[in-house]
Amino acid sequence: xxxxxxxxxxxxxxxxxxxxxxxxxxxxxxxxxxxxxxxxxxxxxxxxxxxxxxxxxxxxxxxxxxxxxxxxxxxxxxxxxxxxxxxxxxxxxxxxxxxxxxxxxxxxxxxxxxxxxxxxxxxxxxxxxxxxxxxxxxxxxxxxxxxxxxxxxxxxxxxxxxxxxxxxxxxxxxxxxxxxxxxxxxxxxxxxxxxxxxxxxxxxxxxxxxxxxxxxxxxxxxxxxxxxxxxxxxxxxxxxxxxxxxxxxxxxxxxxxxxxxxxxxxxxxxxxxxxxxxxxxxxxxxxxxxxxxxxxxxxxxxxxxxxxxxxxxxxxxxxxxxxxxxxxxxxxxxxxxxxxxxxxxxxxxxxxxxxxxxxxxxxxxxxxxxxxxxxxxxxxxxxxxxxxxxxxxxxxxxxxxxxxxxxxxxxxxxxxxxxxxxxxxxxxxxxxxxxxxxxxxxxxxxxxxxxxxxxxxxxxxxxxxxxxxxxxxxxxxxxxxxxxxxxxxxxxxxxxxxxxxxxx
Numbered sequence: 001x002x003x004x005x006x007x008x009x010x011x012x013x014x015x016x017x018x019x020x021x022x023x024x025x026x027x028x029x030x031x032x033x034x035x036x037x038x039x040x041x042x043x044x045x046x047x048x049x050x051x052x053x054x055x056x057x058x059x060x061x062x063x064x065x066x067x068x069x070x071x072x073x074x075x076x077x078x079x080x081x082x083x084x085x086x087x088x089x090x091x092x093x094x095x096x097x098x099x100x101x102x103x104x105x106x107x108x109x110x111x112x113x114x115x116x117x118x119x120x121x122x123x124x125x126x127x128x129x130x131x132x133x134x135x136x137x138x139x140x141x142x143x144x145x146x147x148x149x150x151x152x153x154x155x156x157x158x159x160x161x162x163x164x165x166x167x168x169x170x171x172x173x174x175x176x177x178x179x180x181x182x183x184x185x186x187x188x189x190x191x192x193x194x195x196x197x198x199x200x201x202x203x204x205x206x207x208x209x210x211x212x213x214x215x216x217x218x219x220x221x222x223x224x225x226x227x228x229x230x231x232x233x234x235x236x237x238x239x240x241x242x243x244x245x246x247x248x249x250x251x252x253x254x255x256x257x258x259x260x261x262x263x264x265x266x267x268x269x270x271x272x273x274x275x276x277x278x279x280x281x282x283x284x285x286x287x288x289x290x291x292x293x294x295x296x297x298x299x300x301x302x303x304x305x306x307x308x309x310x311x312x313x314x315x316x317x318x319x320x321x322x323x324x325x326x327x328x329x330x331x332x333x334x335x336x337x338x339x340x341x342x343x344x345x346x347x348x349x350x351x352x353x354x355x356x357x358x359x360x361x362x363x364x365x366x367x368x369x370x371x372x373x374x375x376x377x378x379x380x381x382x383x384x385x386x387x388x389x390x391x392x393x394x395x396x397x398x399x400x401x402x403x404x405x406x407x408x409x410x411x412x413x414x415x416x417x418x419x420x421x422x423x424x425x426x427x428x429x430x431x432x433x434x435x436x437x438x439x440x441x442x443x444x445x446x447x448x449x450x451x452x453x454x455x456x457x458x459x460x461x462x463x464x465x466x467x468x469x470x471x472x473x474x475x476x477x478x479x480x481x482x483x484x485x486x487x488x489x490x491x492x493x494x495x496x497x498x499x500x501x502x503x504x
Contacts, residue, residue, distance in 0.1 A: 166425050177193070257472060264284065265300075277306050293322055294322040367380070
């Protein structure tokens, strides 16, 4: 699951039923034949060099990856629930880890129309998956090791109360760290700040280790929000030609759109008008069953543009993993990432380390930053991506580089659903979200099924009429998806407009 990246857990349906599977700590066991299968290498390949496959805008009934079961699925196996305390004892390492945890501060805007439907801090832990044994067993009986899980079919109880498009916005939960990149006066300082923002961006999308999955966005779904920058004055001068016409030029704004259904591709864009900085990105998620876990490969990239220096930084994403899928699910990330600026020659190697079976800690990350044409880094960073990261400089200086527990999360500002367009995420999913909040799983599943069925019907109608789906805010250029009217394009063609103040 994110960060930004929230792995798109879980399982898929396949026509060939396999025998029931049991998971032990070291082997995947075939319960009918009592054979032990060796553990699967869960290292997904690097996303570097991979391309998005040819996009299909249709939705046939035999190619769906919707993640809701039938309306009655919540009744299956519920009689066998166990209390969480009966499931398994925590290790001493887990106890120490929880004791050391500090709650990240949150900054709320005075304008924030906060909707507690989307406050994931009050989301309940799933506990052990053993209490949902019949459902999970049924799902596991239909998968094979190495199977592609693009077609995700999940019981509704495992869903988080928001769309994946909204979760991507959490990459900017520290908007001041992002906009500060443009304030740095040297290429070296800017690259260091890019890495500081990047490493601090992942924890906000996963405020706890609750392993839940956001809604799969439907084709054409959009999400928009903005942030006030802490300690930066907001003069209320509206950026009327920007992605969010009611946000000011002093705000960081964000827009995302589900641009493809097969494969599932989400495109997103962020900008700060007055700082003259933007980010254009897209992600295609490809999941695989690994035996003891679910692996999610995030294919795509982001291009961060600092317009005053004509610099572009290319970023990629780590893979995500859903671990312990039959006990207490938890999330981790893994993989090597390259961040580079072609103009300045500065680059960085970032590695998210998966936890080995024995020893070591969870959530480790390391990074190195290089000057142009240098093989030795001038600074090395190490720590936990959801904790504290420390930097060691070649000058001998050691310092705290990012402390996610002390960095305040700035809450995004979203218009109330009644003011949103039909396909904006919170309006589109509101009934599903409300029912999940009320713990009415059957009603949530039914509302979700209605949305998905409508998308099937509309896709069928387009196919019959020979009409191709047209995206609204993003366009495909070569192998990449980009925002149609980015800040750099608007600044080149824009004539001075009179200042307008936000209504009070």
